[in-house]
Amino acid sequence: MKEIYQVKTRSIALSENQVVGKKYRITILTDCLIRFEYNEQGEFEDRATQTVFYRDFPKVEYRVVEKEEGLEIHTANLHVIYNEKEFTSYGLKIQVKGNLSAYHSVWRYGEGVHDLGGTARTLDMVDGETSLERGIVSYFGYSVLDDSHSQILLDNGWIEPAKKDRKDFYFFGYGRDYKRALKDFYSLCGRTPMLPRYALGNWWSRYYKYTEQSYMALMERFDKENLPFSVAVIDMDWHLVDIDPKYGSGWTGYTWNKELFPEPKRFLQRLHERGMKVT
Known part of the structure; x- marks a missing residue:
């Protein structure tokens, strides 16, 4: 590790x-x-x-x-x-x-x-x-x-x-x-860690089937409306959810849905370039 x-x-x-x-x-x-x-x-x-x-x-x-x-x-x-x-x-x-x-x-x-x-x-x-x-x-x-x-x-x-x-x-x-x-x-x-400043800002979170394009378009809209966000929550559908039950529940996972996010590294980099944290 x-x-x-x-x-x-x-x-x-x-x-x-x-x-x-x-x-x-x-x-x-x-x-x-x-x-x-x-x-x-x-x-x-x-x-x-x-x-x-x-x-x-x-x-x-x-x-x-x-x-x-x-x-x-x-x-x-x-x-x-x-x-x-x-x-x-x-x-x-x-x-x-x-x-x-x-x-x-x-x-x-x-x-x-x-x-x-x-x-x-x-x-x-x-x-x-x-x-x-x-x-x-x-x-x-x-x-x-x-x-x-x-x-x-x-x-x-x-x-x-x-x-x-x-x-x-x-x-x-x-x-x-x-x-x-x-x-x-x-x-x-051990002491409880202090929350970082960005954690006290506005988080965008919605249970919705975004694509890279629709998510970034939404971030652009927020900028135009002067709505500040510090954390982008990608929620559920960034990873595969319709999986074989032998691998567990579709509520969690680590395999990107490439149909929605074809280049995950590029998507995360674009959010980081906007000064946002991602979860």
Whole structure:
């Protein structure tokens, strides 16, 4: 894969921040953010995923208390109690310090998390309220990011599926310090890129069977009417849509319809020469 499309990651955490057993690894990333891994073969993942890019956080002050029934980990803001076995609700418990609540500040593995919500995948066909994906901040002071099934990023930029038998999640225990929770989320997963200026301009999009000639004629008409557009959406029919079902749905594809656009490179160049981006 070309370098321009590859994500630059820093996925290996400091060994000083890790508590490792035969089948588990706990990585203290901050005093409020901890990664938990479990695998029966004792194999842990140091590569980045499509969700988590950066684990190279600075050294964290914490202490480990070993007991007959397991171990406890204390940071400035979290108290972990773990029996060193496969993660269960009775074997792994995490408390957010600070007396947020006598009950709700304690999370047990597998319990649902009542966070304040994240983003909506799409607003297609939405008319009114819609469900949100999981978020990072919670009234109860904690949230969980499950990374067990995310695709693994390879050094060459490609991906591979995660191993099915691994458990890998991040516990965010920031109390009501929502700004810091989001800041460390960005440090872990990467900052949201700023939109380029052209994305905030006018986009022309219509589900219509254009040809190169008719599309360029329309762009000329826009110029004459002093209608500024920064993005040209070619929509559907630039590619073949009437295809054999064994190749998938005609709603997507990469094969240009040469009857409508006989010279795709020329067509795209003409749009670029007008200062337009194309999608």
